Structures are given as C-alpha cells and as structure tokens.
Amino acid sequence: MTAIVVQDLRVSRGGTEVLKGISFSVDPGSVYALLGGNGAGKSTTLLTLLGFLTPDSGSASVLDNDVTQCVSRVRQQIAYLPEAATLYPHLNAYENLEYFLDLAGRKTTQLELDQALDEVGLQLESRSRHMEDYSKGMRQKVAISLAILRETPVLLLDEPTSGLDPVAIDEFNALVRNLAGLGKSILMVTHDVYGACQVANRIGLLRRGQLVGSFDAPAGERIETDRVHATFAERATA
Amino acid sequence: MMREFKFMLRDKAVWVWLSLAFVFSLAAVSLGLNEVSQQNAEIAELKQLDRAERRTNLAAQADWGSAAYYTFHITYDPPSDFAYAAIGQRDVSPWKHRIRMLALEGQIYETDANNPDFALVGRFDFAFVASLIAPLLVVLLLFDLRSGEQVAGRLRLIEASAASGAKLWWSRAGLRVSALAVALCVPLIAGGLVSGAPILTLAFCVGAVCVYLAFWTMLTLLLAPATRTGAYNLTTMLGTWLLLCAVVPAILTQLIERVVPLPDGGEIVLAQREAVNDAWDLPREATYEPFLQRYPQWADHTAWNDEDGFEWKWYYAFQQVGDQTAEPLSQSYRVGQARRDELARWSSLISPATLMQRTMERLAGTDMQAAIDYEQDVRQFHGVLRDWYYARLFKAEVFDADVAIETIPTFDPVGR
Numbered sequence: 001m002t003a004i005v006v007q008d009l010r011v012s013r014g015g016t017e018v019l020k021g022i023s024f025s026v027d028p029g030s031v032y033a034l035l036g037g038n039g040a041g042k043s044t045t046l047l048t049l050l051g052f053l054t055p056d057s058g059s060a061s062v063l064d065n066d067v068t069q070c071v072s073r074v075r076q077q078i079a080y081l082p083e084a085a086t087l088y089p090h091l092n093a094y095e096n097l098e099y100f101l102d103l104a105g106r107k108t109t110q111l112e113l114d115q116a117l118d119e120v121g122l123q124l125e126s127r128s129r130h131m132e133d134y135s136k137g138m139r140q141k142v143a144i145s146l147a148i149l150r151e152t153p154v155l156l157l158d159e160p161t162s163g164l165d166p167v168a169i170d171e172f173n174a175l176v177r178n179l180a181g182l183g184k185s186i187l188m189v190t191h192d193v194y195g196a197c198q199v200a201n202r203i204g205l206l207r208r209g210q211l212v213g214s215f216d217a218p219a220g221e222r223i224e225t226d227r228v229h230a231t232f233a234e235r236a237t238a
Numbered sequence: 239m240m241r242e243f244k245f246m247l248r249d250k251a252v253w254v255w256l257s258l259a260f261v262f263s264l265a266a267v268s269l270g271l272n273e274v275s276q277q278n279a280e281i282a283e284l285k286q287l288d289r290a291e292r293r294t295n296l297a298a299q300a301d302w303g304s305a306a307y308y309t310f311h312i313t314y315d316p317p318s319d320f321a322y323a324a325i326g327q328r329d330v331s332p333w334k335h336r337i338r339m340l341a342l343e344g345q346i347y348e349t350d351a352n353n354p355d356f357a358l359v360g361r362f363d364f365a366f367v368a369s370l371i372a373p374l375l376v377v378l379l380l381f382d383l384r385s386g387e388q389v390a391g392r393l394r395l396i397e398a399s400a401a402s403g404a405k406l407w408w409s410r411a412g413l414r415v416s417a418l419a420v421a422l423c424v425p426l427i428a429g430g431l432v433s434g435a436p437i438l439t440l441a442f443c444v445g446a447v448c449v450y451l452a453f454w455t456m457l458t459l460l461l462a463p464a465t466r467t468g469a470y471n472l473t474t475m476l477g478t479w480l481l482l483c484a485v486v487p488a489i490l491t492q493l494i495e496r497v498v499p500l501p502d503g504g505e506i507v508l509a510q511r512e513a514v515n516d517a518w519d520l521p522r523e524a525t526y527e528p529f530l531q532r533y534p535q536w537a538d539h540t541a542w543n544d545e546d547g548f549e550w551k552w553y554y555a556f557q558q559v560g561d562q563t564a565e566p567l568s569q570s571y572r573v574g575q576a577r578r579d580e581l582a583r584w585s586s587l588i589s590p591a592t593l594m595q596r597t598m599e600r601l602a603g604t605d606m607q608a609a610i611d612y613e614q615d616v617r618q619f620h621g622v623l624r625d626w627y628y629a630r631l632f633k634a635e636v637f638d639a640d641v642a643i644e645t646i647p648t649f650d651p652v653g654r
C-alpha cells in the first residue's frame with residue numbers, strides 16, 4: 001500500500017487553476033519534500049489532501065482512501081501542521097496540546113507531552129506560560145510537537161522549519177528522519193533546499209502548479225543539494 | 239463535552255456576556271418583584287381604606303340614593319404570582335378602578351386619558367430581557383464562533399483535527415447558549431420561588447426561553463459562516479436582530495392599528511356624559527322607556543311620589559341609560575381591542591420576539607385578554623351593585639345604615 005497517491009490532480013482556487021495536473025506518490029516510511037517558490041501550489045496540494053479543496057479532476061488518496069469521498073477517515077490518519085500555525089494564545093503549551101489532541105480523540109499524559117516538547121526543544125520554563133508570550137519559533141515548536149503527538153501514520157507538514165533557529169532546524173531534521181524510521185509517511189512542504197536534501201527520500205519540484213522535477217535519494221545516501229539547487233534556480237529563471 | 243466546557247470557561251468574552259445576562263435578568267426580576275409587591279401593597283391599602291371609608295359614608299347618609307351617590311367601591315385585578323416576570327398590560331391598562339353607582343363607562347375610560355403611547359419598547363422586565371436582550375447576547379456569543387478561528391488561522395487545524403467539525407461547532411455553540419439560558423433563568427426561578435409562582439408555569443417559561451434561544455442559535459450559525467470576517471458577521475447579525483426585534487414588531491403594530499381602528503376612550507366618556515346631562519331636560523318617559531327595556535321588573539315602581547321633587551331612582555335610571563347610549567361605542571372598543579389582540583397573536587408567528595413576549599404575558603396573566611377580562615369583571619360587579627340598589631330604590635325601602643354596611647356587595651376578584 002502506498003501512503004499517498006496523487007494522480008493528474010487539477011485544483012482551482014478563486015477561478016484560476018492552481019494545480020495543473022500533478023502526480024506523485026509517497027511510500028510508507030519515507031519523506032517526500034515538496035519544493036517550490038511562493039504561490040507554486042504547495043499549500044494547495046496539502047489542503048486538497050485534507051479535503052478542504054475539491055479537485056476539478058484527477059484523484060488523490062491517503063492510505064487507499066479517496067480524499068474527496070472519505071474526508072473524515074482521511075483526516076483521522078493525518079497529522080497536519082498548517083502554514084503559520086497558531087494555537088490558542090490564552091492557553092499554555094500543555095493546555096493547547098491537550099485541547100487539540102482531545103479534539104482528535106487522543107488522551108495523553110503529562111509525561112508524553114513533556115517528551116514531545118523535549119524532542120522539539122521547547123524550554124521547560126516556557127511550557128506553562130500562555131502562548132501569547134511565545135516567539136514565532138516557540139509557537140512553531142509546539143505545533144510540531146502537536147503533529148508528532150497525534151501518532152498518525154501520515155504527516156502533512158507545511159513549512160515546518162519556518163521560524164526555527166539553525167539548531168532547532170537540525171534537531172527537527174533528525175526528528176523527521178526518526179519518525180520515518182518508525183514507519184511514518186511524511187509529506188513536507190518547504191522552501192529550504194538544503195533541509196529537504198537532508199531528510200527527504202524524494203523531492204518534487206513544483207512550479208506554477210506543475211511538477212517540473214523529481215529527485216530520488218540513492219539507497220542509504222542523500223540527495224545532492226547542488227543538483228536540486230541548480231534545477232530550482234534554472235527553472236526559476238527560465 | 240467536558241473538554242469544550244473547560245475551554246469555554248477559559249474564554250473571557252464568554253464570561254463578560256454571561257455576567258451581563260445574569261445582571262440584566264437579576265435586575266429585571268428584582269424590578270418586577272418590586273413592582274408586583276408595590277401593586278399588591280397598593281391593593282391591600284386600597285381595600286382597607288375602601289372598607290373604612292364606605293362605613294363612614296354609609297353611616298352619614300339618610301337615604302339609599304345618597305348612599306349610592308357617596309359610596310365608592312374599589313375594584314382591582316391582583317397580579318398573578320408570575321406577573322413579576324412580565325408586567326405586560328399592567329403597565330398601560332388600568333388594573334384598579336374606584337367606582338360608584340353612576341354611569342360606569344365614563345368611570346372606566348376616564349383613566350384612558352393617561353394611557354401612554356411609549357409602550358412600543360415596554361417595561362424593563364424579564365419578558366423584555368428574554369425576548370429582546372437575550373437574542374442580542376446569543377449573537378454576541380456566537381457571531382465570531384467560526385469566523386474568529388478563521389481569522390486567527392486555526393480553523394483548518396481545528397477542522398482537520400476534529401473527527402466531526404459540525405459536531406464541534408454545535409457543541410461549542412450549544413454550551414455557550416446553555417450557559418446563557420442558565421444565567422437568564424436562575425434569577426427567574428429564584429424570583430418564582432420568592433413570589434410563589436407555580437412550578438409548572440416556571441417550567442413552561444424556562445422551556446419557552448430555551449426554544450427561543452435555540453432559534454437564535456440556529457439563525458446565528460446559519461447567517462454567520464466561517465468564510466466571512468467577524469465584523470461582517472456581526473453586522474449581519476445585528477441587522478437581523480434589529481429587524482426581528484424592532485422593525486418587524488413595529489411595522490406589525492402599525493399595520494394592525496391601521497387595519498383595526500379603535501374609538502377613542504374619550505369618545506365613549508363623552509357619549510355617556512352627554513346622554514346623562516341631556517337626561518335632566520328630557521321627559522321622564524324618555525329615560526324610563528329604555529331603562530325598563532333592560533330592567534322590566536321595575537316597570538310598576540316608576541311612579542313619582544312628589545311631582546315637582548327630585549327622585550333618586552330616576553336619577554340612577556338615567557345613569558344606566560347613559561351607559562346604554564355609550565354601549566355600542568364601548569362594545570366596538572372592546573371588539574376592536576380583541577380583534578387587534580387576535581391579529582397580534584397571529585402575526586406574532588412571524589415575529590419571534592413578539593411571540594416570546596406574548597407567551598410570557600399569557601403565562602403571567604398580564605396580556606390584553608387579562609385586561610379585557612378585568613374590565614368585564616368590573617362591569618359585572620357594577621351590575622350586581624345596581625341590582626342591589628335598584629331593589630332598595632324602586633321598592634322605596636327605608637334606609638338603614640347598619641343593614642347597608644352589612645349587606646352591600648363588595649368586589650371580589652376571585653374567578654381569575
């Protein structure tokens with residue numbers, strides 16, 4: 001079974017076609033990085049997989065469930081990290097995590113919450129403070145830990161490293177590799193060519209709603225950053 | 239549910255609106271209780287004075303005619319145990335009349351002169367809070383329920399996390415509105431316990447409040463979607479509130495008043511007074527003929543004792559004829575009132591706020607029907623009083639103050 005299958009997907013937003021027939025798949029236990037410039041259609045792809053947008057044509061499925069037909073089953077299997085995720089500012093990190101996890105039907109212990117927050121590197125002393133006092137990166141860390149704690153087989157992450165400092169990015173990349181090692185299938189949207197090459201088994205290059213390039217990591221090795229970067233830049237100027 | 243309950247308790251805005259609801263309801267119920275106890279105290283005092291004054295007056299008279307002329311009788315409509323919640327018509331229609339044997343219609347409609355026209359908004363009682371302020375609070379609690387999450391960028395995360403988005407919004411809205419119902423109804427029930435209102439009436443009223451709030455909840459969820467901004471939703475909902483709670487009721491009232499014109503209370507008073515005043519100069523038969531049509535039993539007792547003198551029985555006969563002259567007008571006034579009320583009842587089906595208000599006034603016995611019923615009680619009592627005096631006047635009985643004090647009919651509001 002393939003984790004995510006997208007076939008000839010066409011999606012329009014506000015009357016213009018944003019995704020112009022893209023196809024790709026994500027294997028179980030692998031990381032797929034969707035690279036592309038602003039407005040290329042990356043977030044749109046994730047929103048379509050979550051059933052928020054209806055495709056004009058083509059199909060998309062998550063763990064063999066069609067995303068237009070089994071919206072709630074699909075959503076249950078996905079942990080979604082939205083672009084610029086915001087949680088409730090009047091709650092602290094624990095309360096936010098508890099609330100959103102309960103919403104998804106998952107009860108957690110304090111220990112589990114602390115472990116997840118340790119993994120993303122949020123300082124202990126900030127955790128009981130209201131999130132309105134958090135920096136952008138701190139908020140992002142809580143949102144990432146929320147996605148991890150969902151313990152779903154599939155993760156859709158929209159620019160997970162935005163706002164993170166270099167140390168936190170390295171930690172995050174290690175975390176993603178670790179999750180893939182545990183069998184999670186991860187589709188990750190990013191602008192960060194270097195980061196993508198660090199963690200992804202496969203990279204898709206999206207440009208104006210079309211996949212214009214695809215790179216696979218050789219077994220046991222990483223994708224060469226220079227190659228991706230060159231293609232990214234070349235296509236961007238073309 | 240527990241999760242959403244805890245979540246709601248952390249929302250400061252919810253606390254603000256709920257406290258406001260509680261304060262409004264508490265104030266309305268206290269004012270209502272105060273008004274009702276004032277009315278009760280006034281009635282008790284009037285009853286006492288009434289009895290004492292009648293004793294003194296009757297004792298000072300020498301014949302039945304002057305006894306009837308100088309003795310007043312208090313009539314009143316005691317507030318029900320639930321009237322504190324909806325003062326209703328008791329604000330605008332009289333609930334007490336001090337009457338005597340003279341022509342009655344004038345005595346009833348005289349008070350019409352201070353009938354205020356500001357009754358459009360009405361008194362600040364629980365019915366006002368429940369029918370006009372409560373919907374506003376529902377709107378304030380719910381207009382930004384989804385659009386607020388959308389603007390804050392949480393909507394997608396919430397909907398992607400929740401097993402059922404619809405269920406989440408319903409439970410959030412349901413909890414907030416339930417809390418609102420509690421904040422509104424606790425003072426109401428407390429007031430009911432204080433005044434001794436029937437449990438069933440209280441339960442029915444609470445039920446009506448809940449249904450009404452549920453209506454506004456659905457309306458708000460329907461008209462305030464996530465895709466709009468909070469400001470847009472608030473504008474839509476305030477407009478809807480204004481329309482349903484002010485514009486539609488005002489238009490319906492105007493329409494009904496135009497469709498069913500009412501004679502002026504003053505016209506009735508005038509018709510009756512003219513008839514009475516003219517009677518002095520008319521031949522006696524002109525008075526006795528219509529009088530005897532109504533009271534044929536006194537046909538053999540109209541003979542004049544002193545040809546040039548004054549006869550009380552004739553005097554009271556033309557008082558009665560004055561009422562008879564005003565009767566068609568007074569009748570059409572009552573029919574008009576009832577017709578207006580009937581139309582208002584039907585039209586309230588398209589005006590939820592009016593329906594709510596009317597339901598509460600019905601429960602409290604303070605609606606138009608109750609006011610009309612009281613007026614009929616007064617007429618009926620006046621009839622009893624007349625029968626009693628006629629028997630003494632026409633049979634030329636000897637006046638006995640002690641007997642009069644003992645046996646004179648008194649108004650008894652029992653029956654409603």
Ligand SMILES: Nc1ncnc2c1ncn2[C@@H]1O[C@H](COP(=O)(O)OP(=O)(O)OP(=O)(O)O)[C@@H](O)[C@H]1O
Nearest residue numbers: 013014018036037038039040041042043044045083
């Ligand atoms: N709500 C919307 N309504 C209409 N068009 C939209 C909407 N959101 C995005 N678009 C359009 O869809 C296209 C793709 O947007 P999308 O958000 O998927 O880009 P992206 O690749 O995620 O960009 P970024 O890197 O800036 O996040 C853009 O041209 C954008 O103008």
Ligand SMILES: [Mg+2]
Nearest residue numbers: 042043044083
């Ligand atoms: Mg994006």
